[in-house]
Structure formats: structure tokens, C-alpha cells
Amino acid sequence: MTQVWVPVLLGVLVAVLGIPVGRWLEATTYRKPDEDDVPHPGRRWWVPIVLGVVSGLVLHRVWFVEDPAVPGWPVAVVLTGTLLLVTLSCVCLAAMDLDVHRLPDRIMWPTMGVLVGGITLAALVGGGLDPWLRSVLAALGSGGFYLLLALLSLARGSLALGLGDVKLAVVLGGVLGWFGWAETVAGIYAGFLVGGLLAVLLLLARRVSWKGDFAYGPPMMVGALLGLLLAPQAVGGLL
Numbered sequence: 001m002t003q004v005w006v007p008v009l010l011g012v013l014v015a016v017l018g019i020p021v022g023r024w025l026e027a028t029t030y031r032k033p034d035e036d037d038v039p040h041p042g043r044r045w046w047v048p049i050v051l052g053v054v055s056g057l058v059l060h061r062v063w064f065v066e067d068p069a070v071p072g073w074p075v076a077v078v079l080t081g082t083l084l085l086v087t088l089s090c091v092c093l094a095a096m097d098l099d100v101h102r103l104p105d106r107i108m109w110p111t112m113g114v115l116v117g118g119i120t121l122a123a124l125v126g127g128g129l130d131p132w133l134r135s136v137l138a139a140l141g142s143g144g145f146y147l148l149l150a151l152l153s154l155a156r157g158s159l160a161l162g163l164g165d166v167k168l169a170v171v172l173g174g175v176l177g178w179f180g181w182a183e184t185v186a187g188i189y190a191g192f193l194v195g196g197l198l199a200v201l202l203l204l205a206r207r208v209s210w211k212g213d214f215a216y217g218p219p220m221m222v223g224a225l226l227g228l229l230l231a232p233q234a235v236g237g238l239l
Helices: 002-017 019-026 046-063 073-100 105-127 129-155 163-179 181-204 217-229 232-238
Strands: none
Touching (some): 002 046, 019 046, 046 217, 073 105, 073 217, 105 129, 105 163, 129 181, 163 181
16 A cells, blocks of 8 residues: 555645646746747646656655665665656656757756766665666767767758757666666667657647657657666566
8 A cells, every 4th residue: 555655645745846847837938039939838737747647656666666776765765866856857848848849958957967966876875886887878878879860860951859859868868777778778769669659640630741840858758757667677566
């Protein structure tokens, strides 16, 4: 029963605390001067809900799934704080990307700093060197892979992937890498699948054209979450 209600209660708490975040995003103060004429995105009612749901899932993954990457409560505490802050940043970035197709550096760079500090502290309090090194390598590998895709896209005269997506790949790869290579590969691959499916749906609905672009950050985030939650040990913990 505890394994069910603790994540649920935390999720509700985070959802309530996320209401001001949704209102701040509605003000669109993150827009550049040349983006002022973009239609207003409307109410961000979904922001607190997404924050609450994802936070609850993260809490369950860290605390109630047996995983050698989380060897004790000090590591779990540090990872919880780190991942909740990263989750908050990702939800804000998703809202911004959906609005103006941009992932602002003023949120991206601090998020990277939080992640680096969090995994370093988690390693020092008991996590050890192995997950820390795996996290760093996964971040660099994911970012390098997306950088190659962005350069290939640019060479073809397209801006389907930008440097914001590359930086996001670094963050998502770093998070997934702490838990394992399987989570990293699954999360990055799932991001492509979710992005491809979304692109097809938008084309069928005639919301974008073949030469148009769409917000690719949110599918990357959904894929990373799937990779984190659908790993064998995570599925076993949920069952």
C-alpha cells in the first residue's frame, strides 16, 4: 500500500505546487522580440498535471524499484531532488518548445548544471564511480549522436533538429545513463519512435507540411521517460 500511496501523494503535492509554473508559462515571458506575433498558446492547465504524474513515477522508480544504481537512501534522496528539478525544467521546456519551437538556454544550461551536480553528489554519498561515469558517457554519446543528426539536417538545408535538441539529448542521456545502458538506448530510441509517430499524425491531420517543422523536444522527453520506466527492473517493481 505504501508503494502505491507515497508516489501518488507526492504527485498531488507537486501538481499543486506546479500551478504557479503553469501561470508563469502562460505569460510567455520567455519569448524573444521577434516571437511576439506568435499566437498565444492559451491556458497551460496540463502543466501541473504532467508535473504531478511524472514526479510520482520518478519517485516510484527511485525508491521502490530494486536497482544497483540506487544502493541506499542517501543516493535515493539526492537522485530524487535532482530528477524532480530536471522534471520541472523539462516540463517548462516542453511547453516553450510547443509554443515557439525553441528550447531556451536560460533553462537548459542550469538544468545541465543541476544534473552534473546531482550525479556527482549521488556518487559521493554512496552511488560510486560506475554509475557516474556511465551517466557522463551516456550524456556525451547521446549529445554527440544528436549533434551528428543536426549537422546532417543542416547540410540538407533543414532545421528539423537544432542545438536545443542536442543539449536536451545530453540531459536525457545523462539521466538515463545513471540507471543503465539499457535505459539509455531504449529511451533515445523511443524518442525517435514517438517523434516519428507524432510527425505522421500531424501530417495526416494537415497540421504540418512535409517541409514544415514541429516541436521535437517533447517526443524526446516522452521517449526518455518510457526508457526509464520500461526497463526490466522497473517493470518488475511496478508488478
